[in-house]
Amino acid sequence: MTDHAIPAARPENPRFSSGPCAKIPHYSLDMLSDAPLGRSHRAAVGKSKLAEAIDLTRAVLGVPEDYRIGIVPGSDTGAVEMAMWTLLGARPVEMLAWESFGEGWVTDAVKQLKLDATVRKADYGRIVDLTQVDFDKDVVFTWNGTTSGVRVPNGDAIPADRAGLTICDATSAAFAMDLPWDKLDVVTFSWQKVLGGEGAHGVLILSPRAVERLESYTPAWPLPKIFRLTKGGKLIEGIFKGETINTPSMLAVEDYLVALKWAQSLGGLSALIARADANAAAVRDFIADKDWIADLAEDPATGSTTSVCLKFTDPAIKDGAAFAKAVAKRLEKEGVALDAGAYRDAPAGLRIWCGSTVETADVAALMPWVEWAYRAELAAQ
Numbered sequence: 001m002t003d004h005a006i007p008a009a010r011p012e013n014p015r016f017s018s019g020p021c022a023k024i025p026h027y028s029l030d031m032l033s034d035a036p037l038g039r040s041h042r043a044a045v046g047k048s049k050l051a052e053a054i055d056l057t058r059a060v061l062g063v064p065e066d067y068r069i070g071i072v073p074g075s076d077t078g079a080v081e082m083a084m085w086t087l088l089g090a091r092p093v094e095m096l097a098w099e100s101f102g103e104g105w106v107t108d109a110v111k112q113l114k115l116d117a118t119v120r121k122a123d124y125g126r127i128v129d130l131t132q133v134d135f136d137k138d139v140v141f142t143w144n145g146t147t148s149g150v151r152v153p154n155g156d157a158i159p160a161d162r163a164g165l166t167i168c169d170a171t172s173a174a175f176a177m178d179l180p181w182d183k184l185d186v187v188t189f190s191w192q193k194v195l196g197g198e199g200a201h202g203v204l205i206l207s208p209r210a211v212e213r214l215e216s217y218t219p220a221w222p223l224p225k226i227f228r229l230t231k232g233g234k235l236i237e238g239i240f241k242g243e244t245i246n247t248p249s250m251l252a253v254e255d256y257l258v259a260l261k262w263a264q265s266l267g268g269l270s271a272l273i274a275r276a277d278a279n280a281a282a283v284r285d286f287i288a289d290k291d292w293i294a295d296l297a298e299d300p301a302t303g304s305t306t307s308v309c310l311k312f313t314d315p316a317i318k319d320g321a322a323f324a325k326a327v328a329k330r331l332e333k334e335g336v337a338l339d340a341g342a343y344r345d346a347p348a349g350l351r352i353w354c355g356s357t358v359e360t361a362d363v364a365a366l367m368p369w370v371e372w373a374y375r376a377e378l379a380a381q
């Protein structure tokens, strides 16, 4: 390739947004024709759809039988905050953050709930030293930093016999990474990420120990109806059978069911993980021998396989932030990568969503365009 030669191939699907993420391959609105629109979500038809969504979530993710799975309002944010507001305050808390969303949960704990929490933060591109964390406290953390391209590599640092609860925002990890259920007491995610579903609803998964906390502890602060998981000191079991707190979108539920069935048709979780792994490898293979671009993740063991974040490292670049934005703009203008700029609070660069709905051929086709856009911008600056 000469410096500015236009690459021959284009990604068939240029959607590399980190949320909402690309729909499943060959998606069409016709796939939603079985949605019980205009029917009550409390009617048998609505309830059975919600229960099916819970059952398929358990089947695809391999959630243990004694963990509760609930569909809740407010997308992933709703699920995380519901957990924080109902569970925290009973014992000391550690908040871990390595990017923007984790920092948001720190703000919730410290400024809103006014908890005297231990806060551990790592710069973009790193995670905190998990061996230093006291898991006898309640620990809140993000499995995959969507805005920083780093993830927790495994659950080894979390003791099985911990006294605290682990509350894990897994929204950009669930369905693309192995989650060690025995090490996690609360897991949250939204449908708009790895399965390419819709926003608005969150999933809240609770271990038996989390339920025990809910039934034995009443927070000092008031809880809006939307956060209430217990009544008279007992878990509201209906929430975990599809009796949602308030009205869900049955269209979004149908869309989630379609994605879950697609996941099953591929072979389930291992196939989803393999797709994300292959996508991330396509990015990393391309950048491996380049001296002008690098992974934001400093340690390959913590490199994300869904939200791969890249930084430009060429010293000839004059204004890093403007340069990265201009490259993303060129990619968008060419129609080869939509929404591939770094998150607004993250270091300048690109973020290429490599979750399971993305085709590896599309990632591979994109990478020469990244080089093309970099060279074109370098010449233009």
Ligand SMILES: Cc1ncc(COP(=O)(O)O)c(C=O)c1O
Pocket: 018, 019, 074, 075, 076, 077, 078, 101, 102, 142, 144, 145, 146, 147, 169, 171, 172, 190, 192, 199, 200
């Ligand atoms: C790690 C993380 N947490 C929380 C959120 C917020 O998710 P939602 O908009 O579904 O509430 C996001 C969204 O990108 C995220 O990446």
